[in-house]
Amino acid sequence: MKLLVECSQKEQLYLDSIDGIILPLEGFSVESVLSFSMDEIKRIKRESHCEVFVKLNKNFMNEDIEDLKNILIELDQLKIDGVFFYDLAVLQIKKEMHLMLPLIWNQTHMVNNMKTCNYYHSKGVEYALVGKEITLEEIHEILEGTSMKIMVEVVSRPSVAFSKRSLITNYYHDLQKEGGNSLTVTEGVSNRSFRLLENEDGTSFFLDTITNGVGVIQDLYRWKTSYIVMREYGMESFFGELVHDTKDYIQKNCEDSSYVLKYQKLGDYTNFFFQKTIYRVKKNG
Numbered sequence: 665m666k667l668l669v670e671c672s673q674k675e676q677l678y679l680d681s682i683d684g685i686i687l688p689l690e691g692f693s694v695e696s697v698l699s700f701s702m703d704e705i706k707r708i709k710r711e712s713h714c715e716v717f718v719k720l721n722k723n724f725m726n727e728d729i730e731d732l733k734n735i736l737i738e739l740d741q742l743k744i745d746g747v748f749f750y751d752l753a754v755l756q757i758k759k760e761m762h763l764m765l766p767l768i769w770n771q772t773h774m775v776n777n778m779k780t781c782n783y784y785h786s787k788g789v790e791y792a793l794v795g796k797e798i799t800l801e802e803i804h805e806i807l808e809g810t811s812m813k814i815m816v817e818v819v820s821r822p823s824v825a826f827s828k829r830s831l832i833t834n835y836y837h838d839l840q841k842e843g844g845n846s847l848t849v850t851e852g853v854s855n856r857s858f859r860l861l862e863n864e865d866g867t868s869f870f871l872d873t874i875t876n877g878v879g880v881i882q883d884l885y886r887w888k889t890s891y892i893v894m895r896e897y898g899m900e901s902f903f904g905e906l907v908h909d910t911k912d913y914i915q916k917n918c919e920d921s922s923y924v925l926k927y928q929k930l931g932d933y934t935n936f937f938f939q940k941t942i943y944r945v946k947k948n949g
Contacts, residue, residue: 670895683714686718702738
């Protein structure tokens with residue numbers, strides 16, 4: 665099992681402590697707090713010894729296709745270790761142009777069962793980042809039932825939604841107030857807080873609570889999960905220590921119980937690892 669991270673500070677990428685890094689490409693990725701130019705990606709690929717994955721996970725318009733083709737050709741020539749994709753245009757272009765780029769199926773809420781994983785694997789997709797809304801038991805079923813290499817996000821302030829609209833700008837415009845590109849809101853039914861970040865591509869929503877999945881890493885290791893993913897956003901003050909300790913934990917076969925005890929400080933929120941999503945029809949009246 666390998667450790668894959670997505671950072672929120674360009675000046676600290678932890679390249680000596682990790683197995684792989686996720687680099688969102690500027691203008692072609694969403695639901696990230698940081699993006700990188702192609703020149704920056706080239707430099708990191710050239711100078712680092714870890715695996716380099718690039719995120720291209722936005723919906724593409726017709727006018728984007730030629731630029732997307734050129735980007736995929738360039739990444740293929742760089743021998744990038746993998747590309748996260750949402751839009752099926754990425755898969756289609758790879759096939760049409762006979763590119764060798766490994767792809768990671770990253771359609772957020774849709775990556776939730778082994779049959780669909782097997783379908784995409786049959787189409788040449790090597791990896792899948794499973795959705796954050798499924799349980800540990802369901803992840804185990806996927807791992808048992810597919811030949812795909814599976815990635816699981818274990819520690820993060822998870823991204824939960826994205827809108828192409830400039831929601832924060834519109835909000836402050838409606839109030840006739842000056843505002844920035846970030847906002848924290850509380851959803852009325854669940855009473856949960858969310859962080860909103862806006863850029864030229866739209867508005868990303870992040871849960872303002874850390875998902876603490878360090879306690880499931882041992883099971884994921886035992887089940888031969890290919891990668892675990894950690895995202896730095898909101899944990900900048902101690903993320904370097906967390907990454908170092910996690911890598912050490914994996915190298916010791918995930919048997920060091922003091923690691924899990926230490927990171928109880930992240931809180932007891934485990935998202936959907938132990939909680940099934942149940943949909944009920946609400947009766948009128």
